[in-house]
Amino acid sequence: MRESGFDIQRVIELIADRKIEEAMQEGKFDDLPGKGKPLPLDEEWFAPPELRPAIRLLKNAGVLPDWMERAREIERLRAECDRLWRIAELEYPRAMSLCEARFLEWQARTWAGLEQVMTRVNSLVLAYNCTAPACAAPQTPYNLAHQQARFLERFGREPEG
Secondary structure (H helix, E strand, C coil): CEECCEEHHHHHHHHHHHHHHHHHHCCCCCCCCCCCCCCCCCHHHHCCHHHHHHHHHHHHCCCCCHHHHHHHHHHHHHHHHHHHHHHHHHHHHHHHCCCHHHHHHHHHHHHHHHHHHHHHHHHHHHHHHHHCCCCCCCCCCCCHHHHHHHHHHHCCCCCCC
């Protein structure tokens, strides 16, 4: 809004910038707690400013918007995938000593567990990406074909003979 030929908002911004610059030069920010560390960003930081009070109220009541709940569930399930890969790494040497039929059962069962969790992640990623605010970072789904090829490359078995 312009009045009398000048922009009052811009004047306020310039004054604030000058005051901040002066304070920095005087060293008034040198001993602030957390200096040199990243700012702790809350999930509500990604939400539009007009929604933040409502999100804070819901969060304090233990309720989060659907997209934030999905983000947490995606994170939990990705950690579960990592855990299943580690278990497969630990079981693989023993599985290699099994007869061919038992090894193939282990391989199929292990992949099915991983695939089930990754499929759930992909479903949540789709819902998240459709409902999260535009300023939130989009989630990337698993490429199941690539993951299966990775699994078979790592946990395959050379034919006996």
